Amino acid sequence: EIVLTQSPATLSLSPGERATLSCRASQSVSSYLAWYQQKPGQAPRLLIYDASNRATGIPARFSGSGSGTDFTLTISSLEPEDFAVYYCQQRSNWPETFGPGTKVDIK
Amino acid sequence: EVQLVESGGGLVQPGRSLRLSCAASGFTFDDYAMHWVRQAPGKGLEWVSGISWNSGSIGYADSVKGRFTISRDNAKNSLYLQMNSLRAEDTALYYCAKDHGDIVVVPAAGAFDYWGQGTLVTVSS
Numbered sequence: 456e457i458v459l460t461q462s463p464a465t466l467s468l469s470p471g472e473r474a475t476l477s478c479r480a481s482q483s484v485s486s487y488l489a490w491y492q493q494k495p496g497q498a499p500r501l502l503i504y505d506a507s508n509r510a511t512g513i514p515a516r517f518s519g520s521g522s523g524t525d526f527t528l529t530i531s532s533l534e535p536e537d538f539a540v541y542y543c544q545q546r547s548n549w550p551e552t553f554g555p556g557t558k559v560d561i562k
Numbered sequence: 563e564v565q566l567v568e569s570g571g572g573l574v575q576p577g578r579s580l581r582l583s584c585a586a587s588g589f590t591f592d593d594y595a596m597h598w599v600r601q602a603p604g605k606g607l608e609w610v611s612g613i614s615w616n617s618g619s620i621g622y623a624d625s626v627k628g629r630f631t632i633s634r635d636n637a638k639n640s641l642y643l644q645m646n647s648l649r650a651e652d653t654a655l656y657y658c659a660k661d662h663g664d665i666v667v668v669p670a671a672g673a674f675d676y677w678g679q680g681t682l683v684t685v686s687s
Contacts, residue, residue: 456624489673491607498657498680499599499607504673511675542607546670550623553607 457481457545459554467562474530476557478543483523487547490519490528493556494539502541503528533559564588564676566658571681574648582681584641584658589676592616592636595661597674598643600654600683610656611643612666619666626652648685655680 458481486506491499501510503519516531530537538561543554570582597612611622611632631644641658657680662672
């Protein structure tokens, strides 16, 4: 099973700041990696698929990069609605696995 | 508008069974693979099972293999999860999710582009 490690566990930032979230895979997943956002009491929402493709309706301030084992989700300038938990998911090997999440909270 | 509405959750004793349903609308259901993903209280996401558009390819997490069965009825635009021999560790919010693609395979391009709001399963005596 491919293990995904996300860092940091918590990121405390202010609105307007840049957020950089990391996801590292225990073995190469090529570009088969997605990012989701989850707010309290809500279902996850797809942000990025295939490492760098923004999902429909996702603002341009969200961007994804990386391949192989190291991936990054960048939020260029945090809006109040961006404070949430972010998960990465690999779709390279069975079973599909998720990372433990990074919580972005307000500083 | 894509909608996924789960139902069938509840409180059940260990060792008993439960069947979850997911009613889909707003898209051509039989064009897409579908998945179940669960989230234990206060925890992260865990993929449970996936099924291809025509039920020709199915996958399960090791934690549920042999106990859970995924199925779909394309005529009814519905996805199901039959859960047998339930354990306390199966307690979670169960989401159904739509895949970008039509088959369950790895590696898989795309991701889970729509999710329901989930149905809560609590396994306790």
